[in-house]
Amino acid sequence: MSTYRIYSGSSHLEFDDRGAHIRSAVLKGKNILMQSPDGHQTHGGAAILIPFANRIRDATYIIDGTRYLLPRNNGQHSIHGLTRERTWNVTSIDDRSELYLRLEDSGYPGILDCRIVMKISTSSFSVSMNFVNISSKDQPLSPGMHPYFLFNGSWKITEPSNMQMLEYRDSYFPTGRLLEFDRKLLSSESGRKFDNCFLMGNRVGIDLGDHRIRIDTENMPYFVVYNGEYSLNKSVAVEPMVGAPDAFNNGVGLKILKPGESFSCRASFHEI
Numbered sequence: 272m273s274t275y276r277i278y279s280g281s282s283h284l285e286f287d288d289r290g291a292h293i294r295s296a297v298l299k300g301k302n303i304l305m306q307s308p309d310g311h312q313t314h315g316g317a318a319i320l321i322p323f324a325n326r327i328r329d330a331t332y333i334i335d336g337t338r339y340l341l342p343r344n345n346g347q348h349s350i351h352g353l354t355r356e357r358t359w360n361v362t363s364i365d366d367r368s369e370l371y372l373r374l375e376d377s378g379y380p381g382i383l384d385c386r387i388v389m390k391i392s393t394s395s396f397s398v399s400m401n402f403v404n405i406s407s408k409d410q411p412l413s414p415g416m417h418p419y420f421l422f423n424g425s426w427k428i429t430e431p432s433n434m435q436m437l438e439y440r441d442s443y444f445p446t447g448r449l450l451e452f453d454r455k456l457l458s459s460e461s462g463r464k465f466d467n468c469f470l471m472g473n474r475v476g477i478d479l480g481d482h483r484i485r486i487d488t489e490n491m492p493y494f495v496v497y498n499g500e501y502s503l504n505k506s507v508a509v510e511p512m513v514g515a516p517d518a519f520n521n522g523v524g525l526k527i528l529k530p531g532e533s534f535s536c537r538a539s540f541h542e543i
Contacts (some may be wrong), residue, residue: 272287272288272289272358273287273288273361274286274287274288274294275287275288275361275363275368277363277364277365277366277367277368277389277390277391278365278366278391279365279366279391279392279393280393281297281299281300281393282297282298282299282300282391282392282393282394282396283296283297283391284296284297284368284389284391284396286368286389288358288359288360288361288370289355289356289357289358289359290312290318290319290354290355290356290357290359291319291354291359291370291372291387292312292316292317292318292319292355293316293317293318293319293389293398293418294306294307294316295316296317296391296396296540298393298394298395298396298540298542299393299394299542301482301542302421303420303421303479303482303484303540303542304316304317304418304419304420304421304506305419305420305421305502305503305505305506308503312351312355312417313351313355313417313501314419314501315419315501315506316418316419317398317416317417317418317419318351318355318416318417319354319355319387319398319400319414319416320351320352320354320355320414320415320416320417320512321352321353321354321374321385321400321402321414322352322353322354322374322379322383322402322410322411322412322413322414323349323351323352323411323412323413323414323514323518323519324351324352324413324414324415324416324417324495324510324512324513324514324516325350325351325415325468325495325512325515325516325517325518326345326348326349326350326443326444326516326517327341327348327349327350327517327519327520328348328443328444328517328520329347329348330342330343330347330348330349332411332519332520334380334409334410334411334519334527335380335408335409337380339377339378339379339380340377340378341353341378342378348443349378351417352414353374353376353378353379354372354374354385357372357374358372359371359372359387360372366390366391366392367388367389367390367391368388368389368390369386369387369388369389370386370387370388370389371384371385371386371387372385373385379410380406380408380409380410380411381404381405381406381407381408381409381410381530382404382405382406383402383403383404383405383406383410383412383528384402384403384404384405385400385401385402386400386401386402387399387400387401388401394541394542394543395539395540395541395542396539396540397537397538397539397540398416398537398538398539399535399536399537400414400535400536400537401533401534401535402414402528402533402534402535403528403531403532403533404528404529404530404531404532404533405531406530407530408530409527409528409529409530410527410528411518411519411525411526411527412513412525412526412527412528412534413512413513413514413515413518413519413524413525413526414512414513414536415491415493415495415510415511415512415513416510416511416512416538417508417510418508418509418510418540419501419502419506419507419508420477420479420484420506420507420508420509421479421505421506422459422479422480422505422506422507423479423480423481423482424480424481425458425459425460425478425480426458426459426477426478426479426480426498426507427455427457427458427459427460427477427478428454428457428458428475428476428477428478428496428509429454429476429477429478429483430454430474430475430476431454431471431472431474431475432454433454434452434454434469434470434471434472435449435450435451435452435469435470436449436450436451436452436467436468436469436470437449437450437467437468437469437470437515437516437523438450439467442466443466443516443517444516444517444521445468445515445516445517445521445523446521447515447521447522447523449470452469457469457496459498459507464498464499465496465497465498465499466495466496466497466499467495467496468493468494468495468512468515468516469493469494469495469496470492470493471492471493471494472492473487473488473489473491473492474486474487474488475488475494475509475511477507477509479507482542482543483542483543484540484541484542484543485540485541485543486509486511486538486539486540486541487538487539487541488511488536488537488538488539489535489536489537490513490534490535490536490537491511491512491513491536491537491538492524493511493512493513493514493515493523493524494509494510494511494512495508495509495510495512495516496508496509496510497510511538512524513526513536514526
C-alpha cells in the first residue's frame with residue numbers, strides 16, 4: 272500500500288491507493304476529518320464506497336433475472352462495496368490526483384471501469400467519480416463516500432431547511448417511503464444516535480462548533496448521518512450517496528448502466 276498527498280498552500284489531502292481511502296484532509300491549516308483509530312477505512316477519514324455505499328440485505332440481489340451473491344461482512348448482510356481492499360492506479364500532480372480501477376467480481380455483473388479525480392484548493396477538496404460499463408450486461412450502481420467530520424463541542428445540520436428521512440422497516444433497511452423530518456433534530460443537542468438516510472438534495476451545511484463545512488454534490492442527493500460507536504463522540508459522519516441503503520434491492524436512487532453507458536457523480540467539501 273502506498274500513501275499520497277496533494278497540496279494547495281497550507282491545505283492538503285492524504286490518501287491511500289488501497290481502496291482510494293482518504294486518510295486526512297487539512298483545509299486552511301485545520302484538520303477537518305477524524306482519522307481512523309484502528310485502520311478500518313469506514314471508521315475514519317473518508318472511505319470511497321463502490322459500487323454500493325451502504326448495506327445490501329442478505330448480501331444478495333437480482334438483476335436481469337440473475338441472482339448475485341456478495342461478501343457477508345456485516346452479519347448476514349454486505350456493506351460498503353467491493354473496492355476497499357483493491358489497489359488503484361494513481362497519477363498525482365500537485366493539487367490533483369487521478370485514480371483508476373477496473374472492477375470485476377463474481378458478485379457483480381460485467382466489468383466496470385472506475386475513475387476518481389481528487390482535487391484540493393486552499394479552502395475545499397472534491398472527489399469526482401466516473402463509471403463506464405464496458406461489458407454486455409446491465410450494471411447496478413449506487414456509490415458514495417463516508418467522511419467523518421471532527422467537531423468541537425457540538426454539531427448540527429444547518430441546511431437544507433427542508434429534508435426528508437427514509438422510513439425504515441427495521442434497523443438498517445428503508446422501505447422507500449419518505450417522511451418529513453425536522454432538520455433541528457439533526458444535532459448533538461438532540462441526544463439521538465443516528466444511522467439513518469435522508470434525502471437532502473445537492474447542498475448540505477454542517478456547523479461543527481468552531482467551524483462550518485458545506486457539502487455540494489452532483490448526482491448524490493442521499494445522505495446517511497451517523498454518530499454511533501465509531502464516531503467516538505468527537506465526529507459525525509455525513510455521507511453523500513447516489514442512492515439509499517439496499518438500493519440494489521429496493522431501487523431507491525439506483526442507477527442502472529446499460530452496456531457502453533457512463534455515469535458521473537461528485538462531492539465537494541468547503542471550509543466556510
